[in-house]
Amino acid sequence: MRILVILNGASGGYSGGDLHTIAVINNWAKEHTVTLLLPAGSSHAIRQSVDGRIAIRGRKVSEESIGRVRLLARYVVRSINASIFVLRGANQWDVVVASSHYAFDLLPMMLDGSSRRIVYWHHHAERLAQRPTWVRVLVKLSESWSTVLLRRSRALVFTSNSQTFNYLVSRGISRKQVVLTQNGPSLVFAAVSDLNRGNVDASPSPSTPHRTVLFCGRLSRLKGTRDIASIAPSLTRPPHDARLILIGQDGDGAESLKSILAPEIAEGRVIVAGFVDEATKARLFREAHVLASPSYEEGWSIAVGDGLAAGCWVVAYDIPAVREAFPVGPRYVPVGDSQALFSEVLHSLTLPRPNRPFVPVTWEDIAEREMNAICRS
Numbered sequence: 170m171r172i173l174v175i176l177n178g179a180s181g182g183y184s185g186g187d188l189h190t191i192a193v194i195n196n197w198a199k200e201h202t203v204t205l206l207l208p209a210g211s212s213h214a215i216r217q218s219v220d221g222r223i224a225i226r227g228r229k230v231s232e233e234s235i236g237r238v239r240l241l242a243r244y245v246v247r248s249i250n251a252s253i254f255v256l257r258g259a260n261q262w263d264v265v266v267a268s269s270h271y272a273f274d275l276l277p278m279m280l281d282g283s284s285r286r287i288v289y290w291h292h293h294a295e296r297l298a299q300r301p302t303w304v305r306v307l308v309k310l311s312e313s314w315s316t317v318l319l320r321r322s323r324a325l326v327f328t329s330n331s332q333t334f335n336y337l338v339s340r341g342i343s344r345k346q347v348v349l350t351q352n353g354p355s356l357v358f359a360a361v362s363d364l365n366r367g368n369v370d371a372s373p374s375p376s377t378p379h380r381t382v383l384f385c386g387r388l389s390r391l392k393g394t395r396d397i398a399s400i401a402p403s404l405t406r407p408p409h410d411a412r413l414i415l416i417g418q419d420g421d422g423a424e425s426l427k428s429i430l431a432p433e434i435a436e437g438r439v440i441v442a443g444f445v446d447e448a449t450k451a452r453l454f455r456e457a458h459v460l461a462s463p464s465y466e467e468g469w470s471i472a473v474g475d476g477l478a479a480g481c482w483v484v485a486y487d488i489p490a491v492r493e494a495f496p497v498g499p500r501y502v503p504v505g506d507s508q509a510l511f512s513e514v515l516h517s518l519t520l521p522r523p524n525r526p527f528v529p530v531t532w533e534d535i536a537e538r539e540m541n542a543i544c545r546s
Contacts (some may be wrong), residue, residue, distance in 0.1 A: 170201040173258070173284075174266040177247040177273040179212040180240065182387075182444045186291040187215055189329075190268040193285045195220040196536035204262075206254060207248045214444070217354040226254070244273045251277035259283065259402045264543060270326075279318060285543055290315075292333050292425045292468025292490060316340035325546045327539060329469055348542045352494060353532040354478040355450045355471050380518045382413045383457035383481070385450070385472040386464065388418030388441075393463030393486070394431040398429040400511040405438035411518060414440045414453060454479035459517045462486065462499075463510050470494045477527030482517035484510060491493030498527050 174194055179187050194203050198220045203221060209228040219225060255265065255277045266287040267274035278286055319326060320341040327350045328334055337347050381406065386392040397415070404411050413433075415426075426441075433439040445453070454460070460476030462485040467473075470491045476483040477498045483493055487501035500517060502509035 170264065171261065172201055172203045172264045172265045173195060173206065173255070173262040174203065174209070174268060175206045175251050175274050176215070176268040176278055177206070177208060177251055177277075178269055178271060179207070180210060180216045180243070181212050183212055183215050183218075185352070185355075185467075185471040186269055186289055187212070188218075188471055189352060189469055190266070190289060191215060191218050192353060192532045193353075193536045193539055194223060194266075196533055197540060198222040205353075206251055208250065210243065214446070218447070226332045248276055251269075252280055257279045262293045270319075271311060272314070275315055275318065279322065279324070285546055286322065287543060288319065288324050288326045289331060290326050290337065292328070292330065292466070313340075316342060319346070323546075325543060327542075330459075330493050332489045332493075333468070348539070350539055351530050351535055352469050352471055352474055353530060353535055354474045355447075356454060356475050363497065369406040380411045380459075381457045382411050382459045382461055382514060382518070383453055383476075384413065384415045384417070384461050385454075385475065386462070387420040388415065388417055388423035388426055390422045391464065391466045392417075392420070392422070393465060394420075394422030396463040396507040396510060397461065398426050399507045400432055400514070401430050401439055401517055404511065404514065405433050409515060409518070411514075412438060412440070414442055414457070416442045416445050416450060416453060420443045421521070442479045450475075451479075454481065457481045457492045458522050459484060459514050460511065461514055462491070463507070464488065464491075465504060467491050473499060474527070480526040481522060482520065484513045484517060486510070495527075 174190065176187065176190060194205065197203055203222045204226060207216060207225050207227040211227060216225065256438045259281065260283050260521050262281060262284045264285045264287060265278050266288055267278035270288055270290045275288060278288065316337065324346065326337060326342065326347045328347065329352055334347050336348055338344055384397055403409065405413055427434065430439050434441060442524055454475055457496050459482045462473050464482060464486060467488055467490045473483055473485055473495055475489055477495065483499040485499045485501055486504040488504055491499065492501065500513050502513050
């Protein structure tokens with residue numbers, strides 16, 4: 170089977186949806202011919218995770234930090250280029266995959282009317298209160314436009330939670346078009362022999378001889394940076410003396426977080442590691458005692474799965490997508506209750522590290538189930 174995958178959204182680092190797409194197509198490439206459309210300026214982390222059997226179309230150029238206006242222009246150009254690529258290759262593909270439901274992936278995919286068309290819908294944004302008004306409006310318009318387009322087509326939609334499934338059906342998309350899938354951990358991208366490599370010093374400092382708390386995700390308000398900022402000073406100072414390591418790209422909460430925690434960062438009690446390579450991430454998960462996940466919105470919940478797979482305690486806000494993916498394992502607290510988050514993290518620090526890795530469904534199984542759904546469509 171000849172498969173084209175369009176991944177236009179990655180400009181730096183990656184999202185859970187990006188990782189899901191790459192993990193699945195890496196497995197598909199064992200038996201099928203897979204081409205990945207990865208435009209210039211895409212994330213190097215994504216490119217490095219792609220199986221060598223997959224043909225990548227798109228120039229490899231250095232990543233750069235750009236403003237919102239230039240980023241929007243970049244997505245428009247990517248959409249046009251991907252559309253031209255798809256139209257020129259008409260009848261060349263058996264399956265065309267959009268790695269997200271956003272226009273820059275969805276529109277080019279829809280132009281191929283002769284192939285099976287597949288869309289990954291990351292999640293429906295049920296809670297938008299912490300986003301700027303213009304973002305809320307843009308997300309709602311994007312979701313509305315995407316559902317109108319999809320219900321007029323026969324495209325198959327993969328999503329990872331029932332909340333999104335029900336939203337899509339409520340918008341008129343046929344139940345036969347929407348397929349629930351699952352997630353595996355991202356830590357499989359790091360080879361065991363590489364786990365001791367990395368560029369972040371995680372050795373204990375004199376003031377924090379043990380007990381590391383890890384946060385993994387974009388430093389944004391929706392991922393809970395305000396909550397992390399509120400608990401970090403008490404968590405890392407006497408008498409608790411924990412150490413907090415934050416890994417992930419800067420988002421709209423990064424500047425405020427770094428400002429509030431400047432004293433803790435200066436003293437080494439809080440480490441802002443930024444985006445790290447897969448080997449470093451795997452090592453930090455392996456050495457963490459607790460993963461704190463105060464996210465207000467999730468689709469794929471990969472960080473929570475990574476924490477469970479690494480054998481550390483996971484304290485998470487009780488949101489539907491996460492609980493559905495992991496009904497057993499995390500220690501759930503009410504959404505937005507930073508005091509409950511703090512208390513549960515402290516309690517977890519008093520317990521021995523579980524060291525009983527959660528064994529999730531494998532990426533091989535996920536890829537096989539998704540391919541079976543495609544073949545049946």
